[in-house]
Amino acid sequence: MAEQNLKKVGLLGYGRLGQALATRLLTEGSQHGLELAFVWNRDPRRLQSTLPPALRLPDLGALGDRSPDLVVEVAHPKIIHDFGAQILSHADLLVGSPSALADRDTERQLLEASRKSGHSVFVARGALWGAEDISQLDASGGLQSLRVTMATHPDGFRLEGTFGRGPQEGPRTVLYEGPVRGLCPFAPRNSNTMAAAALAAPSLGFDGVVGVLVSDLSLTDRHVIDVELRGPPGPSGQSFCVRTQRENPAEPGAVTGSATLTTFWGSLLACGSRSTPKPGIQLC
Ligand SMILES: NC(=O)c1ccc[n+]([C@@H]2O[C@H](COP(=O)([O-])OP(=O)(O)OC[C@H]3O[C@@H](n4cnc5c(N)ncnc54)[C@H](O)[C@@H]3O)[C@@H](O)[C@H]2O)c1
Incomplete structure (x- = not known):
């Protein structure tokens, strides 16, 4: 060119x-x-x-x-x-x-x-793994719930104010669980995957997608992101459900993993x- x-x-x-x-x-x-x-x-x-x-x-x-x-x-x-x-x-x-x-x-x-x-x-x-699949399901009206859990070592967090400054309750502590919109101002650099999920699924958006932020002392060299979504129940009462887990190697304390x-x-x-x-x- x-x-x-x-x-x-x-x-x-x-x-x-x-x-x-x-x-x-x-x-x-x-x-x-x-x-x-x-x-x-x-x-x-x-x-x-x-x-x-x-x-x-x-x-x-x-x-x-x-x-x-x-x-x-x-x-x-x-x-x-x-x-x-x-x-x-x-x-x-x-x-x-x-x-x-x-x-x-x-x-x-x-x-x-x-x-x-x-x-x-x-x-x-x-x-965010599976962004297109989430968007397609959302556009077809088949997405009922979406939950994104991001777990990393506490050194990988860049939290604002006093959020998450409490004592670590054992090896794995849930710092937040709720609508993604409520987490973003306090963990602006550790909620981006959840925010991308909220944008991939506009029917749920920042108020409907659930974000979970987990501090895990064992995760010294990786970030782990779980995505769980559900569709409406079918004739048998069973719901369509997908769960993915993305383990991304990351240098200690890094906000961004290698992949x-x-x-x-x-x-x-x-x-x-x-x-x-x-x-x-x-x-x-
Ligand atoms: N969408 C995602 O899934 C995803 C994944 C990884 C990182 N990110 C985001 O991308 C951004 C960059 O990530 P990174 O790994 O390169 O981070 P980094 O900490 O290595 O670098 C951040 C850079 O931005 C600058 N910076 C920090 N705070 C600033 C501020 N308030 N105003 C202006 N500049 C500022 C720093 O000087 C540095 O140059 C972060 O916001 C991070 O959260 C998003």
Whole structure:
């Protein structure tokens, strides 16, 4: 593909996911019609040792000057709350922290900005296994309940305020069990898979999908995500039921497991290859 046809991708966040995506864009982006246009990070010093000055964006508010086609958020839901609508006035947006959409005002602002600009809001499925199956079942009216349990070692949590600061009740402690909407503000970086499930199943949404956050001292090297869904009872009274368990190796204390890096790259390629913009929120 000729250089001038490459889609310009900007990254917001340069942690585990941001660095992995930047490396892949630099090494193989052009094969997929993509080029890294800039990286912004809250602490700009992090960019200095690995990125040439032309790829560093010092001021997030000035991202429109770089004319991006797609902006990928892999930092914190706060970036979506504060800048999501502004980003959409310039480019499509891939949301890596979908827990941001548990906030009704943020969701409304993004939908309005998307409608006005014609740019798409993509949401990375991240660690959610079976997102398409869930969406299809939901669209057919066959989803009655959906429960997502995320278990990891307490070092992997990034909790807000005093949430989850109580004593560990034995090796496995349930920190939260209830609607996903109620968890996202307190565990914004550990509820993203549940948020993606809420978006995959709009009939249940953030108020109907149940999220369970578990602190498990034995999980020093992995994140475990259980998804359990049920359909309505059939003629025999038995309900359709699916249970999956995803065990993802993760470095101690990491928010993102190894397999999720690959999944995010797949999401970036999928939304980078869309040629017709479609306003609204789409899982990718
Ligand atoms: N959808 C999913 O299933 C899924 C899976 C993994 C990670 N994520 C999310 O993706 C994001 C990035 O993950 P990661 O593993 O790269 O994390 P990380 O901790 O390695 O890096 C986060 C980066 O964002 C920056 N950052 C942190 N808080 C910030 C804030 N308030 N404002 C601006 N920048 C901030 C940090 O400086 C760092 O560069 C997180 O929000 C994480 O929860 C989502």
